[in-house]
Amino acid sequence: MADQIFEYAPAPESRSVVSIDPSYELFIDGAFTPASGDERITTLNPADEEPLAEVAVATSADVDRAVAAARRAFDEVWGPMPGAERGKYLFRIARIIQERSRELAVLESLDNGKPIKETRDVDLPLAAAHFFYYAGWADKLPHAGLGPDPRPLGVAAQVIPWNFPLLMLAWKIAPALATGNTVVLKPAETTPLTALAFARICQEAELPPGVVNILTGAGATGRALVAHPGTDKVAFTGSTEVGREIARAVAGTGRRLTLELGGKGANIVFDDAAIDQAVEGIVTGIFFNQGHVCCAGSRLLVQESIADELLERLKARVERLRLGDPLDKNTDIGAINSAAQLARIRDLARAGAEEQAVGWSPACELPERGYWFPPTVFTGVSQAHRIAREEIFGPVLSVLTFRTPDEAIAKANNTPYGLSAGVWTEKGSRMLWAANRLRAGVIWSNTFNKFDPASPFGGYKESGYGREGGRHGLEAYVNA
Amino acid sequence: MPRLRKTTERAPAAPGRLAVRKTYKLYVNGAFPRSESGRSYPVTSADGRHLANAALASRKDARDAVVAARKAFGGWSGRTAYNRGQILYRVAEMLEGRAAQFADELLAAEGGTRAKAEELVAAAIDRWVYYAGWTDKIVQVVGNANPVSGPYFNQSTPEPTGVVAVFAPQDAPLLGLVSVIAPVIAAGSTAVVVTSERAPLPAVTLAEVLATSDLPGGVVNILTGRVPELAPHLAAHADVNALDLTGTGDLARELEETAAATLKRVLRPREDEDWTADPGLSRITPFLETKTVWHPVGV
Numbered sequence: 001m002a003d004q005i006f007e008y009a010p011a012p013e014s015r016s017v018v019s020i021d022p023s024y025e026l027f028i029d030g031a032f033t034p035a036s037g038d039e040r041i042t043t044l045n046p047a048d049e050e051p052l053a054e055v056a057v058a059t060s061a062d063v064d065r066a067v068a069a070a071r072r073a074f075d076e077v078w079g080p081m082p083g084a085e086r087g088k089y090l091f092r093i094a095r096i097i098q099e100r101s102r103e104l105a106v107l108e109s110l111d112n113g114k115p116i117k118e119t120r121d122v123d124l125p126l127a128a129a130h131f132f133y134y135a136g137w138a139d140k141l142p143h144a145g146l147g148p149d150p151r152p153l154g155v156a157a158q159v160i161p162w163n164f165p166l167l168m169l170a171w172k173i174a175p176a177l178a179t180g181n182t183v184v185l186k187p188a189e190t191t192p193l194t195a196l197a198f199a200r201i202c203q204e205a206e207l208p209p210g211v212v213n214i215l216t217g218a219g220a221t222g223r224a225l226v227a228h229p230g231t232d233k234v235a236f237t238g239s240t241e242v243g244r245e246i247a248r249a250v251a252g253t254g255r256r257l258t259l260e261l262g263g264k265g266a267n268i269v270f271d272d273a274a275i276d277q278a279v280e281g282i283v284t285g286i287f288f289n290q291g292h293v294c295c296a297g298s299r300l301l302v303q304e305s306i307a308d309e310l311l312e313r314l315k316a317r318v319e320r321l322r323l324g325d326p327l328d329k330n331t332d333i334g335a336i337n338s339a340a341q342l343a344r345i346r347d348l349a350r351a352g353a354e355e356q357a358v359g360w361s362p363a364c365e366l367p368e369r370g371y372w373f374p375p376t377v378f379t380g381v382s383q384a385h386r387i388a389r390e391e392i393f394g395p396v397l398s399v400l401t402f403r404t405p406d407e408a409i410a411k412a413n414n415t416p417y418g419l420s421a422g423v424w425t426e427k428g429s430r431m432l433w434a435a436n437r438l439r440a441g442v443i444w445s446n447t448f449n450k451f452d453p454a455s456p457f458g459g460y461k462e463s464g465y466g467r468e469g470g471r472h473g474l475e476a477y478v479n480a
Numbered sequence: 481m482p483r484l485r486k487t488t489e490r491a492p493a494a495p496g497r498l499a500v501r502k503t504y505k506l507y508v509n510g511a512f513p514r515s516e517s518g519r520s521y522p523v524t525s526a527d528g529r530h531l532a533n534a535a536l537a538s539r540k541d542a543r544d545a546v547v548a549a550r551k552a553f554g555g556w557s558g559r560t561a562y563n564r565g566q567i568l569y570r571v572a573e574m575l576e577g578r579a580a581q582f583a584d585e586l587l588a589a590e591g592g593t594r595a596k597a598e599e600l601v602a603a604a605i606d607r608w609v610y611y612a613g614w615t616d617k618i619v620q621v622v623g624n625a626n627p628v629s630g631p632y633f634n635q636s637t638p639e640p641t642g643v644v645a646v647f648a649p650q651d652a653p654l655l656g657l658v659s660v661i662a663p664v665i666a667a668g669s670t671a672v673v674v675t676s677e678r679a680p681l682p683a684v685t686l687a688e689v690l691a692t693s694d695l696p697g698g699v700v701n702i703l704t705g706r707v708p709e710l711a712p713h714l715a716a717h718a719d720v721n722a723l724d725l726t727g728t729g730d731l732a733r734e735l736e737e738t739a740a741a742t743l744k745r746v747l748r749p750r751e752d753e754d755w756t757a758d759p760g761l762s763r764i765t766p767f768l769e770t771k772t773v774w775h776p777v778g779v
Contacts, residue, residue: 129629145621145622147760240743243743244740244741244743245740247739247740247743248737248740248741251733251736251737251739251740251746252732252733252734252736252737254748259743261743416718418769431775435771435773440771441769441770441771441772442771442772442774443771443772443773443774444774445773445774445775446775446776447632447774447775447776450628450630450632450774452626452628452629452630452632452634454626454627454628454629454634455626455628455634455636455772455774456626456636456770456772457772458770460641460769460771461721461743462742462743464743465743465745467770470624470626470636470772471624472636472770480762
């Protein structure tokens, strides 16, 4: 059979559609300005470890400058501006993102390592749609159910992760600006380039200076930003560990906080599920974006009676996944974002094997250079195993089984996290029953990893608090 | 079942009759245990008279209360909103029957005029009725369908967050108390309440009302005692989902820091809270989670 299938020919997207500067400064008050310190970060292409560019590292003095610029813009321009005018700036930005989406998709794939298929079909369309969605809210805030006259908070400090760099930027900036706040945003250390491209989009849109400020840097920059007393709001997406640290820093200051943190999502497959659809959903749930997804379906809970059949089909499907060059349009699984993340995935996969879970990966050749990890399925996993409890944030699926629906729910909820869950069944009443009982912010039934600007996203329990997206996403940025 | 004391019990004693002094207990899991520590403390009136002894709750009592609240959460949150409303309204009916006793207690605790005390009792009962009416409207007002760009049913609904540790205001022992408890349970969460330390008697009487109402045991647990002793433990407890820090005063910052370790939802104290003002949803939404459910649409 296999010899009757044609090999895929390479189908590379052109790298030349994007030009990357050798070096970038900080974007403060509408202009690129040098950092006050000398430290620089080199951002790599994780698929081949080649340097892409150098970026500045913002110091606390730079954070001061950016916050002051944002405050000035809030007081003098953006706060007083009528909502309809603010909205038009956001519409402009949305349109520019659409127009430049091919270039931005390539840039994102280069900097992040994720397949062009995903940046092209998911990250970019969703980022543009997010700005379109919130643009329309800017002059309709009294209708949002948040009181008759919702007021902006002021300056928002925003720190975003590396897994969906431009999309997370959109999730942060679009609602903040629509509601009349100004922002200082720090992109992740390993994926700063699309945020810097976005800074230029702000210039192209003639967004008033200081409304959006972009500070590149690492942990120290992020800490200085979220602790800055001149900010009124902190919004963070990232690990639960850092989330706790930020919640502590913000405690007692009266500043508002929203956190989108880690997850260990359960994907429950009942015995009456449409198995081929469930298999697709399981694959999407854990291998989409190399598993670098906080809401990934990283725990598969499958009803015992169908476990063997389902696993067989799942493995057959995973064997067909194509791992390799992120810029190849046929690639399903790209590179792991960084050496540090690869080390963490390896560590947890090793822990899985040491705890007697059975690991399986398809025969799959990894490129010689770059950071790569094959799609991996662990069976024989118990709830006590580290790979069933800790967020791996990589293409590693832990498979557990259950006998009764109650057991499925109990196992699914047996985690400090509560971000996402999946339910696969053809029976509507069972789907709704399970959705009611799962303690998670997003329930995907007979689908997985779907996102939309109109759909609120965020977690229960230690997956954080607050929602992004939809009408609910406005609440994080206004005083009702 | 605990027995109801008659409201006439606080009427002036007949001349020469020796009064029956009272040492009250905690209200945990629908029962009235003494503090496991065996401690109690004297409660005095605004002008310094001894009124009664109240149980001085310990951290172990707080832990027991959290266990009770967690156990009650599944059943309480799983009831229909209509049923929760019915139960809360029935509590309001019983509060009304105790109005004179509450007024006595407020007058003793706060001083002032009887008319003012009666006004506060009326406001407290009305506040309870207000929240009884919210139970089956919250989901409609706070939730909505989402028009996503694709063939999906997509709906966001609010759900109760779980176990909430409620620190009732120190200076509003009845109106403030019901104003912080009722919104938590109306939406389906369960509560561990730490009362006003100085004026706990209205809370003790509320516990007696709740115990004889249809409210399931464990939905509201009432601890009399000291915030500095109980609050750090509750703020760190991994099975508490949220904190209402209203009555914690200067400790609020430290407690919020402690709560960060388990990422609890925190309602911060507000300055100069006006307990007579319309609270709207301001005390309901902080203890809600939003759940968004997707399902494909197709034949």
